[in-house]
Amino acid sequence: MRYALRRVLGVIPILFVTWTIVFGVMQLIPGDPVNLMLAGVPASQEVRENERRRLGLDRPFLERYVTFLGRAVRGDLGESYRSRQPVTRMISEQAGSTLELAAGGLVVGLGAGLLLGMVAGLKPNTWIDTLCMLVALAGVSLPSFWIGMMLIYVFGMTLAWVPIVGSGLAALVLPSITVGLFIAGGFARLVRSSIIDAMGQDYIRTARAKGLGWAKIAFKHALRNAMIPPVTLLGIQIAVLVGGAVVTENVFARPGLGTMLVEAVLNKDLPLVQALVVYTTAAYVLVNLLVDLLYGLIDPRVQVGRA
Template sequence: MISYITQRLFQAIPVLIGISLLTFAMLHLVPGDPVEIFAGDKPLTPERAAEIRHQLGLDRPLYVQYLDYAGNALRGNLGVGLRSQRPVVDSIREALPSTLELTAVALLLAVVVGVTLGIIAAVAHGSWLDTIAMGFAMVGVSVPVFYSGLLLILFFSFRLGWLPATGQGGFERLVLPSIALGLASAAALARLVRSSMLEVLSQEYVVTARAKGLTEAGVVLRHALKNAMIPTVTLLGLQLGALLGGAVVTETIFSRPGIGRLAVEAIGNRDFPLIQGTVLFAAVAYVLVNLVVDMLYAVLDPRIRYK
């Protein structure tokens, strides 16, 4: 098990290096001069432009700039925002709790709804319950986040007046964005859990467990579900990354402060250090989540643990 985890840790290193290279290249590939953005509406003389370029380190060779960028990133220094003149890390730290709150509730909703519907559809395979569950999954996978968010606002906020449409503060303002964000993940989980459960329920050890007189709930939950969870855990890791990415749209629609909205505002202001910081943070978080998922394999599957 230790060797398996160590192998996964070493495999993550080149991925993180590639992410740092891509985020660093953003500054030089995106159209526009960072010096002009830094100056804003102020008059910019050639002397002042050269001074700003030297201050930002843009007059040095690219490999030197990258090494400085990577070294600073390892120390937690992602630079200073061109517009706010605040450390990027501070901006991300302030926006992070809101995004984590939204993502956690959306993921919890996706797991509870998705796994429950998947189990029901598998146990009641071919019945009307299976049809309804998979119909929900089809709708959830097909409807994009921005459209489901607008529909939820229109129906529950404008028509019924039950929940506030936008803003942050209190659980009632978290309900609609978490549903909009978690709907697609719940649908994907429901489809995968159903497929995995149908495969597992046909195995011989499940037939043996039933022959021993175990209850159907015990067979499904204790024997079948655990063995069906490995592909589900894989999808959960991917869905967590998708939820972090989907938060960009959700936070914008529901006017919630967070990493996603911070990135959108940075793009609108062409604030390259802030864009680099938010993209790097999201990418590293995605890699780390999937690293944790790989480690969970060793817990769920003894065959991996003792290789």
């Protein structure tokens, strides 16, 4: 509990620094927010000044910064310049679709990466190992938008196995594969190297000498002890899910935070862009915190080291 508390308290300065950078960068972007809100509608100088006062843009930079941090802690990051709606509510309305895509991408990435890595690690320096690593390398190397378009053409248009657009589980298959292949490639390569290293340890030779089957040795002894590096990579690749969602949602015309972010950047909707970056960085930090806390559950040696 003391370790978990220290890790949770360590998140606070990280969020403080990232949110400070986000606020500072947003303030440096050229353009008058009032003009962006008016979107070309004629307005008198008095109306413009009243709007600036309402948005708090007439206050000093430091005061606006303190107000921003206070609102960020409460989850209130202002209103969109375009829609005049609270950005938190706009994000919550689109978050469900992005979470579905992220979950689908994680399932595909973890499943395919674990399978390829395990097979390659148990059969090193064979044609099976080479084939698995070629598939993993292709998943890492090929751009997400190209994979998405190929999947649409082959499985959506030519074979018509799954729908290209729409809602439901069937329409989530192709976007999940598009997002998950990149994760699967890096995950498979790290699992392979971890499995090869674990299979050479003394406890594996002891398990073989005791007459245990290869499946029990591989999954109960080798895999669990080899999962620390892949789990670390998984926490880092949460950012890949967010970046992949931006491309994949546009390719498959799906609603979500990725599409919202692109539209907000093109429209220079600074509060919405700022809110999306703030929530994304917070989610990224918290997920990596959870991954760090999972180490002790995966490998008891980590708990002994902390003690």
